[in-house]
Amino acid sequence: MAEEFKSVVSPLPGVFYRRPSADAAEYVQEGGRVEVGDTIGLIEIMKNFYEVKSDVAGTIDSFIVVNEELIDIGQEIARIVVE
Amino acid sequence: MIRVIKPGLQTTVQDEGRFGHYAIGMPPAGAMDNESYAVANLLVGNRRGAAALEVTYMGPELEFQTDTTLAICGADIPPRINGDLIPTWEAVNVQAGDVLTFDVLKQGVRTYIAVAGGIDVPVVMGSRSTYTLCGVGGYHGRTLQPGDVLHQAAEQARTPKLGVAIPAEWRPQFPSVLDVHVVVGLYSYRLLEDSLNEFLNTEWTVTPEANRIGYRYKGVRLNFVPRNQPFGAGSNPSNVVDCGYPIGSIQIPDGVEPIILLNDAVTGGGYATVATVISADLHRVAQTRTNQKARFVAVTVEEALHRRRQKQQRLAEIESFLEA
Incomplete structure (x- = not known):
């Protein structure tokens, strides 16, 4: 059976972060496992931090955007191989 | 009464603003898109200056605990009642138990939710607007949080006209x-x-x-x-x-x-x-x-x-x- 991918798409424009703070570990790495509701990154907008969550369980195939990249609404953030 | 299930990114109570105190360093706050705010208020039959909710980028999830009328005007963030899309720029009746949610933003930034009678928070220095930096006005001077309960005021002047949509030429343009x-x-x-x-x-x-x-x-x-x-x-x-x-x-x-x-x-x-x-x-x-x-x-x-x-x-x- 072919693998099913799920794209995580940004609902906001802003700066994307892979980690909760500068000296913390990344939420999840490529190849890492995520459950439904797990945070995979943050988007900073208007000095607010919005948690980007996975709505599927699976493994992170790849991040399409890099840490601290300025992203837009509708932009693909990551691809998850759905379990 | 309206119960806040999810607050959205930054949702505040706003009206026309707190004017007359600029000289002491108090900015007016108030609805940032004062035109969409005013139209939403007119649609539900409210008096000018009744307080509404200003939604920024991401809509809240709200449960209405009484029957009422609402109107949503401003940015294009498609609203749903109990999962079904409802029109914007038009008065809509909702019933006790109905839940309002929003899709992802399509255009613009800020949308306004006006309810019949307006949002009832204390009037501070002549306004119900939230000035979050100083914690003045609005709902306890801050953005809405899960579990907050909003009451409706009695600032309704006219019966809302249902099913009448604001024509496109009076709605905001979102040029590139x-x-x-x-x-x-x-x-x-x-x-x-x-x-x-x-x-x-x-x-x-x-x-x-x-x-x-x-x-x-x-x-x-x-x-x-x-x-x-x-x-x-x-x-x-x-x-x-x-x-x-x-x-x-x-x-x-x-x-x-x-x-x-x-x-x-x-x-x-x-x-x-x-x-x-x-x-x-x-x-x-x-x-x-x-x-x-x-x-x-x-x-x-x-x-x-x-x-x-x-x-x-x-x-x-x-x-x-x-x-x-």
């Missing part, structure tokens, strides 16, 4: 590059002439630092006329001796990134204000989002006043349309 009309001054003479021209000819991009306090843009570096700074002014050539900042005024600290000061901004300080956005365009600025483009277009004071009259006239026409 917004022309922001400005009156040049008071300290535009502090910019080098080339820099003033560049300020007016550059396509600026809204940065992530764009909120109720101000909008910051990136584009090109501008330069100020070198001088020996006078006593009382800071050492950077973009500094002047402190002055009052008009709402909509544009400062360019160190010549790097222009900032438009908006509803929740500081009322004075020591940066040279090189131009001021005309009042008739402030609500359009409030609907531009991070990464979008804007150009500053110089107009005369007469043109600014003309556009302000046009805006007032547009609202009056919408009001008579709904009363007809």
Whole structure:
């Protein structure tokens, strides 16, 4: 059976972060496992931090955007191989 | 009563604003897109100035605990009641137990949820608007949080007309590059002439630092006329001796990134204000989002006043349309 991918798409424009703070570990790495509701990154907008969550369980195939990249609404953030 | 299940990114209670206290350093707060806010209020039959919810980027999830009427106007963030899409720019009845949710934003930034009677929070210094920086007004001076319960006031003047939608020509446009009309001054003479021209000819991009306090843009570096700074002014050539900042005024600290000061901004300080956005365009600025483009277009004071009259006239026409 072919693998099913799920794209995580940004609902906001802003700066994307892979980690909760500068000296913390990344939420999840490529190849890492995520459950439904797990945070995979943050988007900073208007000095607010919005948690980007996975709505599927699976493994992170790849991040399409890099840490601290300025992203837009509708932009693909990551691809998850759905379990 | 309305129960907040999820608050959205930044949802606050706002009305027309808290005017008359600027001299003591109190900015007006109030609805950033005052036109969409006013139309939403008119649709549910509220008196001018009733309080509504200002939603930013992401809509809240709200449960209505009584039957009521609502109207949603502003940015295009499709709303749903119990999972079914409902129209915007039109009064809609909801029943006790109904849950309002929103899809992802399509265009604009801010949308307004008006409910019959308005949102009932204490009037502080003449207004129900939330000024979050100082925790003044609105719902306990802050953005909404899960579990908050909102009560409705009795500011309804007319019975809402259901099924009547505001025609498209009265709804906001969301151009890919917004022309922001400005009156040049008071300290535009502090910019080098080339820099003033560049300020007016550059396509600026809204940065992530764009909120109720101000909008910051990136584009090109501008330069100020070198001088020996006078006593009382800071050492950077973009500094002047402190002055009052008009709402909509544009400062360019160190010549790097222009900032438009908006509803929740500081009322004075020591940066040279090189131009001021005309009042008739402030609500359009409030609907531009991070990464979008804007150009500053110089107009005369007469043109600014003309556009302000046009805006007032547009609202009056919408009001008579709904009363007809």
